[in-house]
Amino acid sequence: MKIIEPYFTIESKIDSDLILKQIEKAGRTAYKSENQITHDSAEEFVSMINERGHFSVIEHQSITVRIVCDRGISHEIVRHRLASYTQESTRYCNYSKGKYGSELTVIKPCFWNEDDEKFIIWKESLIQSEIAYNKLISLGASPQEARSVLPNSLKTEIVVTMNLREWKHFFKLRTSEAAHPQMREIAKPLLKEFQKLIPIVFNNI
Secondary structure: OEEEOOEEEEOOOOOHHHHHHHHHHHHOOOOOOHHHOOOOOHHHHHHHHHHHOOHHHHHHOEEEEEEEEEHHHHHHHOOOOOEEEEEOOOOOOOOOOHHHOOOOEEEOOOOOOOOOHHHHHHHHHHHHHHHHHHHHHHOOOOHHHHHHHOOOOEEEEEEEEEEHHHHHHHHHHHOOOOOOHHHHHHHHHHHHHHHHHOHHHHOOO
16 A cells, blocks of 8 residues: 655646736726737736636636545545546546556545554554455456445545636635645645746735
């Protein structure tokens, strides 16, 4: 069994200037003020609509992110309905095969230290899940049948595409203290990356 920490990769090529210009071009349609577009007017325009809460305009741009997390957290991510998802399938992935290292990969919980008794119990239970999964496969069970013993801590990859408005909504919910610790573990550093890439849109979160 392999234990890893969650991580993400921003798969879209982010050109902040181009994104802001395209948002401005779409937004000025409402006022028919396209004649006011200049080489440096986009940032001020997008800042204005962001401050006024005219978030429908930023829906014209989207970003794709690959997130590696546990299955439990992925179930929370997909509750954001205004998004597109493609996720690693436990129906078709046979983790007993060599390309998966013939083992389960699980996500380390961020809320327990490795010498904590709770962590030890967690790890032991996952080892038993791995043994049961591999035994079922060896007895002829298909991956979609054997997956019934897989844990929430199983590592999954999910490709997520959201428009900028939905990303703002995602970050407001998933970086709050009320969010699950493992969700915040992903959402907070991802938000910091978005704030570096497109600060005008995301710095007010």
